[in-house]
Amino acid sequence: MPSLPSNPHTTLCSLHLGALAMSDQSALDVLASHGVTCLLSSHGQVPLSSLENRSVCILFSANWCRPCRTFVPQLARLYETVNAAGEHPLEILFVSSDHDEKAFDEHFRCMPWLAVPFDASLHGRLNKHYRVHRIPSLVPLTSEEIPGHDELIGMIEDYGAEAFPFTKKRLEELKLLDASRREGGNLERLLAGEGRDCLLLSDGGAGRLPVPHLVGKTVGLYFGASWSPPCSDFTQQLKEAYAELKAAARDQCFEVIFVSTDGNKEEFEAGTSSMPWPFIPYEDKSRKDLCRIFGIRRIPALIIVGRDGRTASREGREMVSEYGAMGFPFTAERRREIEEALREEGEKLGRREVKDARHEHALKPGMAKAYVCDSCKREGRFWALSCEDCNYDLHPTCLN
Template sequence: MREEREMKDDDFQAMLNGDSDQQAVSSSSRISSLLASKDRDFLLSPTGAQVKLFDLESKVIGLYFSANWYPPCWNFTQVLVGIYDELKTSGSNFEVVYVSSDEDLDAFNNYHSCMPWLAIPFSDLETKKALNQKFDIEGIPCLVVLQPNDHKDNATLHDGVELIYRYGIQAFPFTKERLDILHEEEREKHENQTLTNLLTNHDRDYLLGHPRTEQVPVASLIGKTVGLYFSAQWCLPCVKFAPKLASIYHKIKQTLLENGDDFEEDFEIVFVSNDRDQESFDSYFDTMPWLALPFGDPAVKELAKHFDVHDIPCLVILGPDGKTVTKQGRNLINLYQENAYPFTEARVEFLEKQMDEEAKSLPRSVLHPGHRHELTLVSEGNGGGPFICCGCDEQGSGWAYQCLECGYEVHPKCVITVADPASTGNLDS
């Protein structure tokens, strides 16, 4: 089984070089039908030079839907540039085509100048609109990958952004066969996951404590429930969430102590920093009561890939056996505070039932001073779902008060009710 999954170095290099017979099949007609217009058969380089569509024949092509004005696009563009350059250096047959959602020509030019790949001209609104409709683009950034032998869309891949974040260069050439290999390797890695192989490497078997010179052995965390806190000082939501998490952390510790448990052996958090320099890391970590991986440690990027983390803050919870309990720790903290501990499925199910019971006594609708329209109580099943609370700017799910006119949503706990006899009545009425 393992021999079938493994790829020999020569085979993988041939794949990077585009040497397979299948990839030699001409795709120029399909590429032209997608990317050309009635008076244009070229794309633009970052310098403004015209590159004929014929030059994209037999290449794996990523259609990159993005925009200058959206920060997540900038973040992913930096990642994609690194992948693109590495693949080009290895001689692969990979090309990216930028499909812009920029607001004006200057924004397009400024953004495209930071990219090493081609672009559809900003003025060609018709082609860009047609591509958005054909590939059903609902959000950006989005990377749609076309295979050179894909003439019927049966090999088109729509989740290139997620795959790049998760696998990096290893995702190339984005074929089903390659992704099956990676998925199986990932499954095995998660099955064999332990606290030791997650948080240590051949140079380090400790974490930083307080003061930062203190070295706390990773082995001392074995048997605990551990939260991996992906965060950074430059990230405003992180800075807002960190004090809340610290308060919950202390409350969980205190509760375990009051229950007679040896709390030092039960719960811990490890800061996984995405800070941009040592000084920022130091000042941010000094505000935290828990442990941390050293700044710039290779494990930081490995953990982000392993848990598919590309939005922060993120709190991944590991059980006492080192296996993943949930990647939704932040959401559970926001919903249930210290009651979320130990974050297991059984605990969450209990809390959800408890919340459903409590919701029966909540008014069906309220007037809230933070919004001009009446807010209606909704559950996840009838329109609630995951949301960002407009009151505290934190995640939520399950029950919410929602404006049915404009989508404004708040946690029930964040509602400040304005008295109005017409808006009273509960779920049992």
């Protein structure tokens, strides 16, 4: 990550949170030792004593820094949520890295917390005291062990207010909670959101599917986005497999839940409007939670949750793409069964060329991802009898 620039207007800083354990001095003592006599709020000056009995973090930020302007609203939501709970009051002190008071005022205007009065010399001394070399930087003042920089960034981005008080102990607690939702066997706890026990259906938003109705089914959590061409391709493959399972009455034991990663509601609605399966509402934080719980880094992804409510496979996308509905329930065990069945079928066919009364050339056994049988005109997959000289394919069972 880049250091604080001498010419900030020409250097783009990366998001960074510095963690510093401060067991020897309180924030009040440090500020007083640097000549700070009061703090600023949106209503005017407040005494340093307003920091007493509060968890304190110092935010080093600047109005010229784009990552700072992106991070501040996220931190503001966390700040307001933590303080609304009232159990452990949090205070944040803004220390500006701007070069003039006008920029300081503009940046501070969007902050709900306190600020150290603008003084470039003072801010430089505080940067040095807290060893801040890049912005934005959030320094929690605590004697407890703090996660490393990258972990702390991810912790706040992933968990929001739940990340407070930003300690390693809290991070481990959150990871255990995620694991219990992922592997705990409780589908309702995994899929229901705050104040929501239903999923939406693509019928104008009026339809609802109660989450308890999914208990005992195999569930495919489909993570995707409307803007992604690979997702568009996979959606079509999944629709075909879904329709085939539904036609065979297998829908009584299988359901797909769409978890959109779209960034705005217009994209979200475009993506869900034609989907035949239920989906998590756009405003629901469960969309982000599920991405974190299952470690989704690329889309499309299809996570298979078994009938026991536990993760059965992370390779649902590959299974659907390769085997379609035949891959159900899309687990590693089912893959082994299919591969063994295909091997046995291949052994029965052998390697010899065969003749069909309706075609002049010899036909050779081989594997094909998809083809149309020239006899029955139906689609075929895997083993086929094909002519190497022309585009002629048969299902092995259609040989005459």
